[in-house]
Amino acid sequence: MTCRNKMTNWMQLFLFFFSFNVIMFTGTAASVQVPKIKLNNGIEMPVLGLGTWKSKPGEVTQAVKDAIDAGYRHIDCAWIYGNEREVGEGIRKKIKEGVVKREDLFIVSKLWDTFHRPKDVEPALRQSLNALGLDYLDLYLIHGPTGLKPGSDSYPLNKNGFVIPDGVDYVDTWKAMEEVYKKGLTRSIGVSNFNKKQIERLLNSSSVIPVTNQVECHPYLNQKKLADFCKSKGIAITAYSPLGSSDRPWAKPGEPKLLDDPNLKAIADKRKKTPAQIILRYLTQRGFVAIPKSVHKNRIQENINIFDFQLSPEEMKYVDSFNRNGRLLRFESGSKHPYYPFHDEY
Numbered sequence: 121m122t123c124r125n126k127m128t129n130w131m132q133l134f135l136f137f138f139s140f141n142v143i144m145f146t147g148t149a150a151s152v153q154v155p156k157i158k159l160n161n162g163i164e165m166p167v168l169g170l171g172t173w174k175s176k177p178g179e180v181t182q183a184v185k186d187a188i189d190a191g192y193r194h195i196d197c198a199w200i201y202g203n204e205r206e207v208g209e210g211i212r213k214k215i216k217e218g219v220v221k222r223e224d225l226f227i228v229s230k231l232w233d234t235f236h237r238p239k240d241v242e243p244a245l246r247q248s249l250n251a252l253g254l255d256y257l258d259l260y261l262i263h264g265p266t267g268l269k270p271g272s273d274s275y276p277l278n279k280n281g282f283v284i285p286d287g288v289d290y291v292d293t294w295k296a297m298e299e300v301y302k303k304g305l306t307r308s309i310g311v312s313n314f315n316k317k318q319i320e321r322l323l324n325s326s327s328v329i330p331v332t333n334q335v336e337c338h339p340y341l342n343q344k345k346l347a348d349f350c351k352s353k354g355i356a357i358t359a360y361s362p363l364g365s366s367d368r369p370w371a372k373p374g375e376p377k378l379l380d381d382p383n384l385k386a387i388a389d390k391r392k393k394t395p396a397q398i399i400l401r402y403l404t405q406r407g408f409v410a411i412p413k414s415v416h417k418n419r420i421q422e423n424i425n426i427f428d429f430q431l432s433p434e435e436m437k438y439v440d441s442f443n444r445n446g447r448l449l450r451f452e453s454g455s456k457h458p459y460y461p462f463h464d465e466y
């Protein structure tokens with residue numbers, strides 16, 4: 121009897137430590153290692169990042185903390201999202217806890233359209249750094265080629281509802297971007313929402329090649345031509361709205377959602393993955409960087425859990441075939457701007 125009791129105690133002790141270790145182990149194992157790509161300036165960028173557009177200030181700090189715990193090291197921010205202070209709180213908390221070091225992180229922000237005058241670039245970058253509570257960025261992007269009238273209105277519209285341009289050439293803005301890069305305020309610079317011609321113009325008239333062009337990209341707008349062009353110039357594609365941005369403010373109720381696509385669902389079911397995971401795997405397997413947004417821990421974890429399987433060449437081709445010129449962010453109020461990027465095919 122004594123022996124049995126002893127055994128039981130011993131086993132209980134063992135089970136206690138064992139389960140404790142399982143908790144400890146799953147605690148770390150739940151943190152996914154995200155592969156990185158090498159940018160044209162030698163800097164490495166994690167191929168999956170957390171999007172933060174529309175993430176409310178009251179929820180984004182927790183989302184950033186959950187993301188870092190899950191293994192995210194890349195956070196996509198922008199001045200215009202109005203939440204950089206709260207994003208920064210999450211980042212700084214995780215650095216303070218010792219979960220990550222600043223140099224493990226890849227923090228992106230973007231120069232808003234009303235700050236395109238060369239003299240406004242450095243102050244705008246410093247505003248983002250201040251809000252984030254950081255002393256450098258890993259990547260600073262021109263948010264879009266269409267500069268807008270400077271002033272307190274960050275989205276100036278005329279009577280007809282079209283944006284008011286600033287008359288600034290984005291090539292001049294880019295030259296100021298080169299300056300903040302050379303000063304070390306950011307480890308790399310890039311663009312967003314630029315079309316082929318606009319990138320070509322930049323390349324023809326400046327010295328630093330953008331490391332990436334961040335553009336809308338998902339199975340309904342797979343950006344094959346723009347991506348091939350960018351690749352030929354050493355420019356990486358960062359895919360925004362990869363999951364179809366169902367929370368975009370202008371989405372109409374009842375509009376079909378990318379994540380509900382039955383063909384996508386069929387692949388997901390076969391693979392025992394979710395439609396979101398199939399899309400993110402598809403994009404990263406093409407060599408792109410993807411930045412899905414979520415403020416829910418379970419989805420934040422789901423979206424990073426894509427590095428334990430591969431889509432076959434046939435599956436990749438099949439997802440390619442979903443392409444249907446399905447641009448969701450058309451920026452129609454900008455369509456009369458001289459630098460509106462979406463009149464061209466790509």
Ligand SMILES: NC(=O)c1ccc[n+]([C@@H]2O[C@H](COP(=O)([O-])OP(=O)(O)OC[C@H]3O[C@@H](n4cnc5c(N)ncnc54)[C@H](OP(=O)(O)O)[C@@H]3O)[C@@H](O)[C@H]2O)c1
Nearest residue numbers: 171172173196360361362363364365367396412413414415
């Ligand atoms: N450069 C630019 O001009 C530009 C433009 C657009 C976006 N971006 C960047 O790209 C990021 C991502 O794009 P996005 O925010 O437009 O859209 P998205 O990432 O395609 O989709 C976000 C929506 O999908 C939901 N979601 C996330 N994961 C999910 C999952 N696993 N299952 C089901 N639903 C899921 C989110 O809901 P919950 O949050 O409620 O979970 C949210 O409603 C932005 O946040 C921003 O950082 C940049």
Ligand SMILES: *[C@@H]1O[C@H](CO)[C@@H](O)[C@H](O)[C@H]1NC(C)=O
Nearest residue numbers: 317318319320321322323324
């Ligand atoms: C850029 O330069 C190349 C080579 O000189 C030329 O073919 C191309 O038309 C130029 N593109 C633009 C948009 O200026």
